[in-house]
Amino acid sequence: MFSKEVYMSRRKKLKEEIKNGIILVCGNELSPMNCEDNTYPFMQDSTFLYYFGLDRENLFGIIDVDNDKDYIFGNELTMDDIIWMGPQVTLKEQCESVGIENVHSLDELNEFMTNLQKEKKTVHYIPQYRHSLMIKMADWFKVSPNDINKNISENLCFAVANQRNIKTPEEIEEIEKAVNITRDMHLAAMKDIKPGMMEYEVDAILENISRSQNSGLSFPTICTINGQTLHNHYHGNKIKEGDLLLIDAGARIESGYCGDMTTTHPVSGKFTERQRDIYNLLISMFDKAEELIKPGITYLDVHLAVCKVLAKGMIERNILKGNPDEIVKNGVHALFMPHGLGHMMGLDVHDMENIGEPIVGYNGNKKSSQFGLSSLRLGRTLETGFVFTVEPGIYFIPELISKWKSENKFSEYINYDELEKYLDFGGMRYEGDYLVTENGNRRLGNKMPKYPDEIEAIREEAFK
Numbered sequence: 001m002f003s004k005e006v007y008m009s010r011r012k013k014l015k016e017e018i019k020n021g022i023i024l025v026c027g028n029e030l031s032p033m034n035c036e037d038n039t040y041p042f043m044q045d046s047t048f049l050y051y052f053g054l055d056r057e058n059l060f061g062i063i064d065v066d067n068d069k070d071y072i073f074g075n076e077l078t079m080d081d082i083i084w085m086g087p088q089v090t091l092k093e094q095c096e097s098v099g100i101e102n103v104h105s106l107d108e109l110n111e112f113m114t115n116l117q118k119e120k121k122t123v124h125y126i127p128q129y130r131h132s133l134m135i136k137m138a139d140w141f142k143v144s145p146n147d148i149n150k151n152i153s154e155n156l157c158f159a160v161a162n163q164r165n166i167k168t169p170e171e172i173e174e175i176e177k178a179v180n181i182t183r184d185m186h187l188a189a190m191k192d193i194k195p196g197m198m199e200y201e202v203d204a205i206l207e208n209i210s211r212s213q214n215s216g217l218s219f220p221t222i223c224t225i226n227g228q229t230l231h232n233h234y235h236g237n238k239i240k241e242g243d244l245l246l247i248d249a250g251a252r253i254e255s256g257y258c259g260d261m262t263t264t265h266p267v268s269g270k271f272t273e274r275q276r277d278i279y280n281l282l283i284s285m286f287d288k289a290e291e292l293i294k295p296g297i298t299y300l301d302v303h304l305a306v307c308k309v310l311a312k313g314m315i316e317r318n319i320l321k322g323n324p325d326e327i328v329k330n331g332v333h334a335l336f337m338p339h340g341l342g343h344m345m346g347l348d349v350h351d352m353e354n355i356g357e358p359i360v361g362y363n364g365n366k367k368s369s370q371f372g373l374s375s376l377r378l379g380r381t382l383e384t385g386f387v388f389t390v391e392p393g394i395y396f397i398p399e400l401i402s403k404w405k406s407e408n409k410f411s412e413y414i415n416y417d418e419l420e421k422y423l424d425f426g427g428m429r430y431e432g433d434y435l436v437t438e439n440g441n442r443r444l445g446n447k448m449p450k451y452p453d454e455i456e457a458i459r460e461e462a463f464k
Contacts, residue, residue, distance in 0.1 A: 334372025
């Protein structure tokens with residue numbers, strides 16, 4: 001939690017942007033796993049956390065723009081709460097710590113919302129994703145729950161996204177803490193992976209490092225020898241000699257800020273000649289992005305420049321043929337990288353994804369529908385203070401290759417006979433977290449191994 005002045009300043013800035021009406025910011029509730037008393041671990045809504053800083057369930061924030069007042073609605077601790085959970089800071093004390101003087105019960109919230117409707121006050125809110133909250137809001141606004149997200153405030157969405165996209169020094173410090181724990185997770189795995197282990201054993205190493213530093217996971221870990229499956233959360237395979245193990249994992253620290261990295265590991269300790277060749281191409285793509293990132297360039301242009309490096313590399317390996325510019329323009333390269341180069345990161349690992357990529361990642365501009373580009377989450381002009389990931393990948397997806405070949409798709413650009421030699425290759429990805437500075441960029445966190453020799457040097461420790 002930051003100082004109360006930070007939260008007061010954030011709310012003040014939001015009022016200045018919205019100008020009139022009421023801003024409703026819903027905190028999250030506990031969600032049952034299989035019964036009411038057995039819940040999933042609580043995670044606060046990130047927008048609520050950003051403006052109100054309270055990591056506690058069943059709270060609602062109201063920002064009254066017209067009267068320059070801020071409210072929290074929630075229930076105070078009861079004796080039952082204290083019996084089961086022990087003495088805690090009261091809600092009133094918590095609210096005072098973030099600059100909120102107006103604290104009311106949840107029973108009073110219903111009356112408050114009813115009065116707003118009678119007064120025909122404009123209530124601004126961003127898209128909701130918890131159905132229980134959508135049902136509550138539907139009762140307040142006398143609409144179907146299905147219509148709640150049809151009535152969002154686009155002005156509020158843009159205001160929140162533009163404010164949260166620019167990370168302040170205190171936020172960058174928190175993100176960097178999360179990135180360094182994420183780094184520790186990957187390095188621990190890199191040192192311990194051995195042939196014969198199960199993927200879930202490596203997953204346990206990653207989570208142990210995170211938990212031992214009082215943090216959780218920023219998203220479900222990807223730890224797989226089948227890196228060609230982009231979001232592979234299955235951890236039941238045995239790791240074998242010659243395999244590549246792809247790990248995409250991150251830490252979420254107590255303040256809510258996230259880290260996100262991907263590394264690819266040669267299970268045998270050293271890359272094969274073919275693995276090293278493709279991995280070097282992957283890192284040249286990563287380095288190209290790092291070279292280009294600065295204020296004023298669009299991330300779409302960075303993505304396309306990286307794709308051109310991929311296309312040229314595949315031409316050099318006789319897998320593709322023709323002009324790299326044409327290959328990228330037509331989306332042929334997406335056969336090998338069907339996802340985008342990166343995404344915003346902060347209190348969510350895909351920051352503000354509930355508000356939507358067109359607003360957060362494109363500032364309202366239309367996204368491309370082309371295969372590959374349609375999965376680029378961030379395409380807007382970069383500004384000082386943006387924090388996002390750089391995550392190129394190279395994948396040989398047998399099912400996709402087979403489909404394209406059967407359709408004779410892009411045969412003028414693809415040497416399918418050469419490509420089929422890589423059907424057993426799998427996939428690889430490398431990811432780091434970046435801050436846009438006034439004159440360029442800075443990779444967040446302590447130095448992370450990237451080049452093949454660096455990774456192999458650390459992998460040697462697993463075999464000592």
